[in-house]
Amino acid sequence: MKKVIVLGGGGFIGGHLAKKLKAQGFFVRIADIKQHEYMAKDEICHEFMQCDLTDPRAIEEVIFEDCYELYQLAADMGGAGYIFTGLNDANVMTNSALINLNVAKEAVKKKVQKVFYSSSACMYPEHNQLDAHNPNCIESSAYPANPDSEYGWEKLFSERIFLAYHRNFKLNVRVARFHNIFGPQGTWKGGKEKAPAAMLRKASETIDGGNFEVWGDGLQTRSFLYIDECLDAVERFMHTDFIGPVNIGSEEMVTINQLAQMAIDIAGKKIKIHNIAGQEFIDKYGFNCPLGVRGRRSDNDLYRKKMGWEVSEPLIDGMRKTFTWIDEQVKKEK
Numbered sequence: 001m002k003k004v005i006v007l008g009g010g011g012f013i014g015g016h017l018a019k020k021l022k023a024q025g026f027f028v029r030i031a032d033i034k035q036h037e038y039m040a041k042d043e044i045c046h047e048f049m050q051c052d053l054t055d056p057r058a059i060e061e062v063i064f065e066d067c068y069e070l071y072q073l074a075a076d077m078g079g080a081g082y083i084f085t086g087l088n089d090a091n092v093m094t095n096s097a098l099i100n101l102n103v104a105k106e107a108v109k110k111k112v113q114k115v116f117y118s119s120s121a122c123m124y125p126e127h128n129q130l131d132a133h134n135p136n137c138i139e140s141s142a143y144p145a146n147p148d149s150e151y152g153w154e155k156l157f158s159e160r161i162f163l164a165y166h167r168n169f170k171l172n173v174r175v176a177r178f179h180n181i182f183g184p185q186g187t188w189k190g191g192k193e194k195a196p197a198a199m200l201r202k203a204s205e206t207i208d209g210g211n212f213e214v215w216g217d218g219l220q221t222r223s224f225l226y227i228d229e230c231l232d233a234v235e236r237f238m239h240t241d242f243i244g245p246v247n248i249g250s251e252e253m254v255t256i257n258q259l260a261q262m263a264i265d266i267a268g269k270k271i272k273i274h275n276i277a278g279q280e281f282i283d284k285y286g287f288n289c290p291l292g293v294r295g296r297r298s299d300n301d302l303y304r305k306k307m308g309w310e311v312s313e314p315l316i317d318g319m320r321k322t323f324t325w326i327d328e329q330v331k332k333e334k
């Protein structure tokens with residue numbers, strides 16, 4: 001049985017990934033600072049080590065000698081309300097950078113055969129994402145660097161860590177830049193949830209004829225990739241010799257208001273969107289409306305070229321599947 005490690009397996013993508021690897025017949029060890037909220041331990045792994053990966057001693061214990069693949073997904077992260085307010089910058093940078101430094105060093109020491117690192121589209125320069133309808137997120141546009149958040153800067157730094165360990169110590173790495181991954185069994189409330197989960201929750205909670213808030217003017221654009229397609233893309237990437245960095249995302253771009261309307265239509269309700277920004281937002285929340293860049297969409301040319309495959313599921317299909325799960329959660333809480 002080949003042995004794999006999923007760091008951050010107590011989280012959304014890591015939990016789904018670990019579950020898939022276990023089902024494929026791998027021995028799976030997860031390490032995370034918290035248990036998975038929605039998946040049982042024996043559903044996703046053989047061993048779950050609850051520990052703080054910012055501590056090098058924990059990493060030493062977690063990474064074993066005969067590791068076939070290690071997936072590094074642990075990061076201090078969340079949606080716009082967590083990353084773009086500036087309130088968590090120091091923690092986000094310190095915690096994630098420490099984890100990545102520890103992991104790269106220990107993976108070389110233990111001769112891990114292959115390491116996957118999940119970077120983020122947030123590392124792309126803000127100046128290429130000012131036009132909502134024409135953002136540029138081609139991999140080669142990363143420099144000169146100008147991410148719009150400290151989260152993005154840390155991702156860029158850590159990409160460089162793994163690539164430097166590849167050059168200097170022959171660490172066999174794969175670096176992917178995820179673009180807004182969503183699906184069931186992820187954070188759906190509490191401030192760390194991403195836009196699809198937030199819209200679907202609001203659509204489920206809001207009464208027919210009511211209204212719900214969308215941050216900003218709603219004309220900012222994004223693309224969203226359903227979790228199953230993300231995991232397929234990761235698997236194909238791991239099986240090539242290409243080390244990246246490469247985008248893993250969808251090219252189907254929507255405005256945030258279109259995303260909200262999609263959620264409302266799926267819920268089958270008549271709900272009005274209330275766009276909240278500027279002073280109205282500050283008066284209500286006490287800080288500036290955290291929006292991120294004006295436009296962002298994955299550019300999949302490089303992935304297509306290197307992997308000979310592309311993601312294809314329409315956004316609406318993933319949104320429907322995610323709504324079914326979030327709607328259940330909302331009803332359970334009532």
Ligand code: NAD
Binds near residue numbers: 008013054073074
């Ligand atoms: P998530 O927050 O659900 O998972 C991250 C996990 O890391 C959490 O379970 C958390 O407990 C764990 N973690 C954080 N600090 C830790 C510590 N000190 N020690 C041990 N574990 C710790 O996030 P996710 O959406 O599953 O994202 C997984 C990875 O993909 C992250 O690196 C994230 O930056 C990256 N990413 C995600 C998206 C997305 O849309 N979901 C987009 C771009 C990049």
